[in-house]
Amino acid sequence: MKRIGVLTSGGDSPGMNAAIRAVVRKAIYHDLEVYGVYYGYAGLIAGQIEKLEIGSVGDIIHRGGTKLYTARCEEFRTLEGQKKAIEQLNKFGIEGLVVIGGDGSFQGAKKLTEHGFPCVGVPGTIDNDISGTDFTIGFDTALNTIIEAIDKIRDTATSHERTYVIEVMGRNAGDLALWSGLADGAETILIPEENYDMEEVISRLKRGHARGKKHSIIVVAEGVGSGMEIGKVIQEQTSLETRVTVLGHIQRGGSPTAFDRVLASRLGAKAVELLIAGEAGKMVGIQNNQLVSHGIDQALSIPHKIDQDMYQLSKELSI
Structure with a gap:
């Protein structure tokens, strides 16, 4: 293999630039040419492709997006x-492709591999919803963004003695809600992987208020439903002053944490190694702090699971 390509697809996540940098420099280190594909699969179809040099990826490791x-x-x-x-890939003489993104991006890489074009997937999504890896690129940064926001909201919640409902991203996965809720001492964490009883949520709030609790934080994963609607129900059934904050796309931005920079660098370099070794249709990941690889089809077929022990702990600590 003499020439490879790299693209990012789907929702952006902090650390993608670090992964791109690793792919480019690892490939050049091994005497490969590297071509960047702009605008994901849309740009691939349109031929928006150009050669990348060492300097092309300079000064980007610390940048979000x-x-x-x-x-x-x-x-x-x-x-x-x-x-x-x-x-288009054949036109540019590209012999292998690194795809950085989430499950939709991996679906595309799987299709290209099935057509005989070798691809390797690098998990980049703040949702942390890809099976076969403990963490995806961008999750840690988004998590810290959420924690910082909740810390600030807690200050005003305390001052006004209010209940705050915080809606976080994650699509159909509850990792961002669970980790941020546990880290910030939320009274209730609602995630799509677990059914919840609104009466129990209301009862917990009332018990806390009765023993003198001045404020409450409830973290809601977007896959559960609307934080606005949940806040409305809480206000109506408890008469507690309730506010709702939807954090939205602020969670996707910002300079990546050290963890995400290192993770992205390791995974991007590993993807190049797999292509050089002729291992197509694979994804790279990290499990127990060790780099691993799995078939993309295998990763896509296994549903994402929440850490049940952590979820139980969050309930025990929020009594």
């Missing part, structure tokens, strides 16, 4: 779109 930009692409979901993408 992605140098290669990202976009959704419905056309790539079709067989015709996938064939156009492969035509």
